[in-house]
Amino acid sequence: MLYMVIERFKEGAAQEIYRRFREKGRMMPEGLGYVSSWIDLDFKVCWQLMQTEDFALFDRWIANWNDLIDFEIVPVRTSTEAVELMNAKL
Numbered sequence: 001m002l003y004m005v006i007e008r009f010k011e012g013a014a015q016e017i018y019r020r021f022r023e024k025g026r027m028m029p030e031g032l033g034y035v036s037s038w039i040d041l042d043f044k045v046c047w048q049l050m051q052t053e054d055f056a057l058f059d060r061w062i063a064n065w066n067d068l069i070d071f072e073i074v075p076v077r078t079s080t081e082a083v084e085l086m087n088a089k090l
Contacts, residue, residue, distance in 0.1 A: 001053060002035070006072040007046040013068040014043035020068070027064040032057040049076075 009017060026034060035049040046069075052058070055073075062071050077085075 001051065001055075002076050002078070003050050003052070003055075003058075004074045004076045005046075005048040005050055005058075006074065007048065007065075008070045008072075009044050009046070010068055010070065017065075017068050020065075024064075027061065029057050029060045032061055 028034065031052055031054055033051040035051055037046055037048040039046050058071075058073055065071075
């Protein structure tokens with residue numbers, strides 16, 4: 001299952017986020033997969049596409065970052081999947 005993770009950096013946290021990332025990596029548990037990410041130009045919001053079959057793994061990952069970032073996790077599907085589902089209903 002795919003998830004769009006919306007990370008809102010806490011005020012002034014961008015440098016520490018990148019420092020921790022450089023030193024420790026993403027710190028994701030086995031079974032939680034990173035696909036891709038995008039950062040706004042002001043280093044305040046990051047959108048990450050991630051994949052897992054076990055939603056509970058997000059809790060373990062977020063625990064490593066929640067002092068610096070507020071998280072929103074949204075289940076998503078690809079455009080191709082959406083078209084297939086809608087075509088079946090038309």
